[in-house]
Amino acid sequence: MFRVLLVVCAVLLARDAGAQVPTGDVARGERLFKELQCASCHGSTKAGGTAAPGLLKRDDPAYTPNALASAMWSHAAGMWQAMEKAKVQRPQMTPAHAADLFAFFAGAPRVDKPGNPAQGGKVYQAKHCASCHDEPYLGAPNLAAQAGTFSSFSMVSSLWQHGGGMLSRMVAKNTEWQKFTPEEMSHLIAYLNTKRP
Numbered sequence: 428m429f430r431v432l433l434v435v436c437a438v439l440l441a442r443d444a445g446a447q448v449p450t451g452d453v454a455r456g457e458r459l460f461k462e463l464q465c466a467s468c469h470g471s472t473k474a475g476g477t478a479a480p481g482l483l484k485r486d487d488p489a490y491t492p493n494a495l496a497s498a499m500w501s502h503a504a505g506m507w508q509a510m511e512k513a514k515v516q517r518p519q520m521t522p523a524h525a526a527d528l529f530a531f532f533a534g535a536p537r538v539d540k541p542g543n544p545a546q547g548g549k550v551y552q553a554k555h556c557a558s559c560h561d562e563p564y565l566g567a568p569n570l571a572a573q574a575g576t577f578s579s580f581s582m583v584s585s586l587w588q589h590g591g592g593m594l595s596r597m598v599a600k601n602t603e604w605q606k607f608t609p610e611e612m613s614h615l616i617a618y619l620n621t622k623r624p
């Protein structure tokens with residue numbers, strides 16, 4: 428009985444600590460960067476390509492997974508347009524892919540300080556997430572059902588899988604695409620991981 432309780436506690440603690448975050452791998456990230464055609468616009472050097480900014484940020488200690496996630500969310504609308512123009516198909520990106528790409532950009536895996544759920548709740552309201560995701564009749568998925576699974580890398584993956592659908596709903600609702608700082612992204616993730624239905 429006691430052992431069962433211990434296991435239950437361990438599972439609950441793991442859930443509260445956030446998602447199972449994949450560990451990135453620099454070499455895999457470098458391969459993906461070419462295979463997913465990121466290099467065709469972003470170039471393979473620190474300076475970047477002619478069509479898009481450079482992504483190799485090895486010597487910047489402030490460059491964390493949430494810096495990547497927030498930059499991608501902030502620039503997604505512009506990037507989707509560039510991809511449509513260049514007729515590059517948006518690739519499928521799993522959280523593991525995102526972790527590998529991050530490791531390649533940063534030169535090594537790195538972690539963020541955990542965010543604050545209460546502040547994340549404010550971000551969730553201020554960036555209009557609630558206006559769709561907490562109104563079930565609008566057809567956006569209920570994010571509370573995925574509490575405990577959110578991480579910087581799941582946010583990157585969701586953006587690539589669902590960003591197109593989200594963007595077209597936002598245009599339809601006349602909601603502007605939002606920009607994020609890395610801190611806002613940390614708080615938002617902490618909030619989503621503790622979100623109750």
Ligand code: HEC
Pocket residue numbers: 463464465466467468469478479480482495498499502503504505506509510511513515518528
């Ligand atoms: C067709 C060209 C194109 C392709 C392909 C492309 N991007 Fe981009 N990307 C852009 C452009 C253009 C921007 C800047 C958009 C803006 O600021 O409005 C951008 C912005 C970004 C940013 C934010 C940059 C910043 O300021 O820090 C990240 C991160 C990023 N892209 C990652 C990727 C990854 C990873 C891939 C491959 C899976 C990829 N991109 C593929 C054109 C592209």
Ligand code: HEC
Pocket residue numbers: 551554555556557558559560566567568570582585588589590591592593596597600602605615
């Ligand atoms: C205009 C409505 C709208 C707004 C605003 C909006 N979303 Fe979404 N979101 C959607 C829809 C619709 C989908 C499903 C899109 C699809 O699959 O094509 C979605 C999908 C998602 C997913 C993927 C869920 C899954 O099942 O994997 C995440 C994560 C997400 N949104 C987070 C956010 C966050 C965080 C914000 C605020 C910054 C936000 N959304 C703002 C409509 C919205």
